Amino acid sequence: MYGDIVSDNLDDHPPIDKRFLEGAPSTAWRDFKDPKLRQFPRHGSKIKWIDYLGHGREGIVFKATIGDKDLPVAIKRPPPQPLPVGDGWREAEWPFEDGSRTVALLEKIRWAMADAAADSNTTIRIRDAPRRKADVIENLRAFSDEARHQSAEATPTAHDPTRPPPPFPSLPVCYGWTTVRWDELPRLDPPVQDEADERVDWHWAIIYEFVPGETGKTQDPAVGQSHLDFFYALGFALEAYKPDNWHGGRLVDLNDICSPFSDGWQKAAVRPRDAKKWFSSLGFVQDSTCSHKIVP
Incomplete structure (x- = not known):
């Protein structure tokens, strides 16, 4: 099944940037505080819908290829929302807002860490065991342009309360946001609730690296620990463990974490x-298994 990537009616939108996701993002502190996800570069390319991967309250996910690329990607479409009315969106965040902000922030962090590793004139140091939201925000500021150069100029003391951040974990790469016409979205048999909303012309979507996974496959504790240590050090709140969202120890659903700049962030998490x-816990009731197939 095929569909077109389209992009219009974007005068009023969530935390996104119309510029293409190509090259390094801005890592100035003003942009860290207000992260915006950049746009998927290949608008107008054909989407070949390959398989249904799953769904939940954060949206529905498909495996697909785009254009002449044979490498599959994961396309996540959040729950349907009506078009913006009046001066803006409703106050409460919905998964596309939260997901866009989270992956944009992670992209900045990844690039900042790569820059610090390559440039001896920059460094990143964070406070260990952040206890307050102010500590979490200060740790995120450490990745900004201003703080990286400032830290490099500072002379460490014998009782320096800071340390380098944990390595960036093997999170799936995000390729940007896009929109897909509602009538081009694949239909499923049996159907999934709220597959598409006919009241809107198009639906938002985020495109990710496709990470293969098998239900029930053993998680790798070492890989998982690198994720958990990173999220804690940088103050990302984490939802309860969902086995389908972790493949071999890798978190593949980034809506399971919440950045300090999101409305749903809670220090207790x-x-x-x-x-x-963590991998032996189960914080939710798993849905009954049901095989959904794309309708040709």
Whole structure:
């Protein structure tokens, strides 16, 4: 099944940037505080819908290829929302807003860490075990242009309360946001609730690296621990463990984390975790299994 990527009616939108997601993002502190996800570069390319991957309250996910690229991607479409009315969006965040802000912030952090590793004139140091939201915000500021150069000029003391951040974990790469016409979205058999909303011309979507996974496959505690340590150090709140959202120890659904700049962030969800205990926990009731197929 094929569909077109389209982009229009974007005068009023969530935290996104119309510029294409190509090259380094801005890592100035003003942009860290207001992260915006850049646009998927290949608008107008054909989408070949390959398979249904899953759905939940944050949206529905499909495996697909785009244009002449054979490499599959994951396309996540959040729950349908009506077009903006009046001066803006409703006050409460919905998954597309939260997801866009989170992945844009992670992209800035990844680029800042790469820059610091390559440039001896910059460095990143964060406070260990952030206890307050102010500590979390200060740790995020450490990745900004201003703080990286400032830290490099500072002379460490014997009782320096800061340390380098944990390595960036193997999170799936985000390729940007896009829109897809509602009538080009694949239909499923049996159907999934709110597959598409006919009241709107198009639906938002975020395109990610496709990470293969098998239900019930053993998680890798070492890989998972690198994720958990990173999220704690940088103050990302983490939802309860959902087995389908972790493949081999990798978190593949980034709506499971919440940045301090999101409305849903809670300090109580930011704490050190042990991967072995984490992967043996189950904080939700799993839906009954049902095989959904794309209708040709």
